[in-house]
Amino acid sequence: MKTKKVNPGLLWMQFEDVLAPRLGLSAKERAVYSYLLRHSLVVGKVRLQFAVIAMARNLGLSNGAARQAVRRLDELGALRVLERSKTGHIAEMRLPGKIRAIGAGRNDALAAVGLGIAGEPSAASLESTDFMKSWALRKTIHKRERGVCFYCLRRTLANVRSLDHVVPRVRFGRNSYRNLVSCCLECNSHKGDRSAPDFLRTLYRQGRLRPVELDARLRALKDLAAGKLRPALPGNGK
Secondary structure, three states, X not given: OEOOOOOHHHHHHHHHHHHHHHHOOOHHHHHHHHHHHHHHHHHOEOEEEEOHXXXXXXXXXXXXXXXXXXXXXXXXXXXXEEEOOOOOEEEEEOOXXXXXXXXXXXXXXXXXXXXXXXXXXXXXXXXXXXXXXXXXXXXXXXXXXXXXXXXXXXXXXXXXXXXXXXXXXXXXXXXXXXXXXXXEHHHHXXXXXXXXXXXXXXXXXXXXXXXXXXXXXXXXXXXXXXXXOOOOOOOOOX
């Protein structure tokens, strides 16, 4: 399927002002997404084949960093990897306005860059809320997880719970409900600045998650980034 003709300036604003901040993309992930999208638009197709090694060399990245960026972009829905091999990957690119993780509540930011999408004020308010700003807001994240650690699924008491940035602050992770989870102190400490999917796989290798639980946690990460795991704001009656 060929891509529709796009306005480069508008596309760039959508990427810089909406996509990258909302998904908490690192500089490396921004570079990889921009590189792949540019090559997709050049050939006029949403699907393209690329070699990770060649892309890494062109962007000045290590092969591991480039692969990790592709993996996370796939997890966030910015692209969809259809095939992986040593000779090359095949991926389907998604334009900023088509990425599901932008989802509900995008009306304020996307309208500002020319998309004019209508939405509910309550969703817009939720998207712009800093959930680390007050105890009442932090409590809504704990309440959303219902007393269970988001990572290891162990039930935790209130005095041994903490909030973790799925995308670490050092990688420009935001204080959004899409990027904060309630977890036990042990998981918070051991995860550190590692990516959440890698940490979940570590828990699985340690025997702390069963295969079905690992799959469910990886799906929950995608739902979180897509804005599907919404906490109830204080005072909204929910």
